[in-house]
Amino acid sequence: MNDTNQYNVAVVGATGAVGLKMLETLEDRDFPIGELKLLxxxxxxxxKLTFKGREYVVEEAVPESFDDVDIALFSAGGSVSKKFAPEAVDRGAVVIDNTSAYRMAEGVPLVVPEVNEADIQKHKGIIANPNCSTIQMVAALEPVRKQLGLSRVIVSTYQAVSGAGNEAADELREQSMDFLNGEDLKAEILPVKGDEKHFPIAFNALPQIDVFQENGYTFEEMKMINETKKIMHAPDLSVAATCVRLPFFTSHAESVYVEVEQSGVSVQDIQNLLKQAPGITLEDDPSTQTYPTPLTAAGKRDVFVGRVRKDLDHEKGFHMWVVSDNLLKGAAWNSVQIAERLVANQWL
Amino acid sequence: MNDTNQYNVAVVGATGAVGLKMLETLEDRDFPIGELKLLxxxxxxxxKLTFKGREYVVEEAVPESFDDVDIALFSAGGSVSKKFAPEAVDRGAVVIDNTSAYRMAEGVPLVVPEVNEADIQKHKGIIANPNCSTIQMVAALEPVRKQLGLSRVIVSTYQAVSGAGNEAADELREQSMDFLNGEDLKAEILPVKGDEKHFPIAFNALPQIDVFQENGYTFEEMKMINETKKIMHAPDLSVAATCVRLPFFTSHAESVYVEVEQSGVSVQDIQNLLKQAPGITLEDDPSTQTYPTPLTAAGKRDVFVGRVRKDLDHEKGFHMWVVSDNLLKGAAWNSVQIAERLVANQWL
Structure with a gap:
């Protein structure tokens, strides 16, 4: 930290889909940046990238890049975080890591500020930013859990291609154009760049996000299951997830079923909790066809909830539809939000 | 029926998305047609439409159109079925109705042949073809229910635009092109042509299929809930549905959670039941990224199932991914299949 309460910030993976949104968000929020390093x-x-009207040249990350850095925002893949996050911490920086590298590690807080802001202060240098689809779900469920208890979550996701990076967005664009022109589709990125097979995403749905685990779940599904329990401090919460990639560019949507612990809860009770909750916008009125969609949520920082319904058979069961910009609340905004709370609480 | 075991068939709504598939399917299956009327x-x-190399002129349906018709396949909207199905029955035809007009009516069999073929013989002139998203789900669940019992179903759907007709498919095509060209999107059909507001479907997801009911569920969701219980003869089965329209042309996909009644069931048990089941193709091998998708299921008559997993917390809970061509098994093929069973069993 320098004299005027400004912080030297490094953005690692600055040219990626999330990195660019981090820069936008830091600028929008007028984050008190001393020196900015793009790595x-x-x-x-x-x-070259522009930040607040000034041009920056992106540098290759080396250990010395983190000298004098106060806060390092990482979003360049798990292997980059594993290599450089400890180097940054050794040099006195606090790392906010958007990859899955440290999320489940003991002693690393996994934080969605609306849910577990206080966990930030327990950091030992690294704070993990959760998986995009997890963040928006726990933000929507925490107000319910806090007031009514939560015993069970079953989620099916509808996820945008930008979650797989700019290359995946380019692939959707090219395939869509080829499809509309009656040409063959070339699939080289999705569902998972490093996996063996690739399938078209244009005008299709792929029930695979990230690689398969031995138990038949994908890594994305296991992230939602495990991270939700960690963030909510709810090891006994039952969570099940099915994650599906879909042909849209921005925002993840989720069909979420929950069972609350209290009896006699109404749809209106849930809606009232969500209305008052920080970072949540309730868009829920069937009489006027009001509900969130990926296109309407894109570019906004909030988590949008609609279609709140009571299960017709299970008294404690409720269904809802949760949508948020996967690059903002799901990634860049949540990371910058952690940085803001870190600074505001002087937990650096 | 005429002398040579041929049947006079009328197709009502012949020029629609489903009507055209009915003609294709009747031709593919070499259905024993005497005279064919396109209405x-x-x-x-x-x-003008071509069937088996012969050109037919589509005629406006009037009551007398059904004179001498043995089997009338209706797919021209609920109001057309309400008006003309009784006229056809009065004239001695058996009606197979693909609209929702008679599905829940007492005395009208609601049939998916793999599930409840025997119900066909109870008809009093009208046999109803279930909702597209219901058909593929019950076809996949019946082998499980029969062997292991079924207590609970929670489904989130991923539905193609062709379920809303050719106009909706045209809308997706035009909006997609406009989006890729950076132009504004015109929304006039989806989510529901007759509803007040319309939203873009291109590169988006709309959590509304059919109009909202007073309980906050859409009519599509209530169709899945009520029709499933009727087809499976399982009034006490707990069914919940969230139905979502997505930007692809053909095939509905479904993320289905089920609870079986028996204990000690394995994923392999479920897979084996599905492998042996009529009309089901199991495509399920995470080690080779094998799972069904809308594009791979399109144009095929079977229901495809993949991603069978055991719930990690609930011993009797299983998740699966069910995909089928909504215009074939979800509509035209199931209707023609009913006609085939009607004829084969002499239940006319």
Whole structure:
């Protein structure tokens, strides 16, 4: 920290889909930045990016890049975080890591500020930003859990391609155009860049996000299951997830079934809790066809909830539809929000 | 029926998305047709369609159209079925109705042949074809229910635009092109043509299929809930549904959670039941990224199931991913299949 309560910030993976949104969000929020460093792999080094009207050259990340850095926002893949986050911490920086590298590690807080802001202060240098689809779900469920208790969650996701990076968005764009022109579709990125097979996403749905685990679940599904329990401090909460990639660019949507612990809860009770909750916008009125969609949520920082219904058979069961911009609340905004709370609470 | 075991068939709504698939399917299956009549509203009358190399002029449906018709396949909207199905029955035809007009009516069998073929013989002139998203789900669940019992179903759907007709498919095509060209999107059909507001479907997801009911569920969701219980003869089965329209043309996909009644069931037990089940193709091998998708199921008659997993917390809970061509098994093929069973069993 320098003299005027400004912080030296590094953004690692600055040229990626999330990195660019981090810069936008830091600028929008007028985050008190002293010096800004934009870092990347050697492949993207040399690119130029503009922040608050000034041009920055993206540099290749090396251990020394983190000298004098106060806060380092990482979003360049798990291997980059594993390599450089400890280097940054050794040099006195606090790392806010958007990859899955440290999320489930003991002693690393996994934080959605609306849910578990206080966990931030327990950090030992690294704070993990949860998986995009997890963040928006726990933000929507926490007000319910806090007031009514929560015993069970079953979620089916509808996830945007930008969650797999700019290349995946480019692939959707190209495939869509080829499809509309009656041409064959080339699939090289989705469902998972590093996996063996690739399938078209344009005008399709792929029930695979990230690689398969031995238990038949994908890693994305296991992230939702395990991270939800950690963030909510609810190891006994039953969570099940099915994650599906869909042909839209921005925002994840989720069909969420929950069982609350209290009896006699009404739809209106849930709606009232959500209305008052920080970071949540309730968009829920069937009489006027009011509900959130990926297109309407894109570019906004809130988590949007609609279609709140009581299960017709299970007295404690409720269904809802949760939508949020996966690059903002699901990634960049949640990371910057952690940085803001870190600074505001002087937990650096 | 004429002398040579041939049947006079009328297709009502012949020019629609489902009507055209009915003609294709009747041709593919070499259904024993004597005379074929193609009927429609006055708006589409006069159009020409080809069947087995012969050209037919589509006629406006009037009561007398059904004179001498043995089997009438209706798919021209609920109001057309309400008006003309009784006229057809009065003239001795058996009606197989693909609209929701008679599905829940007492005395009208609601049939998916793999599930409740025997119900066909109870007809009093009208046999109802279930809702597209219901058909594929019950086809996949019946083998499980029969062997292991079924206490609970929670489904989130991923539904193609063609379920809302050719106009909706045209809308997706035009909006997609406009979006890719950076132009504004015109929304006039989806989510529901007759509803007040319309929203873009291109690169989006709309959590509304059919109009909202007073309980906050959409009519599509209530169809899945009520029709499933009727087809499976399981009034006490707990069924919950969230139905979502997505930007692809053909095939509905479904993320289905079920609870079986028996204990000690394994994923392999479920997979084995599905492998042996009529009309089901199991495509389920995470080690080779094998699972069904809307694009791979399109144009095929079977129901495809993949991603069978055991719930991690509930011993009797299982998740699966069910995909089928909504215009074939979800509509035209199931209707023609009913006609085939009607004829084979001499239940006319």
């Amino acid at each position: 990347s792999s050697s492949r993207s080094a040399g690119q | 429609s509203s006055s708006r589409s009358a006069g159009q």
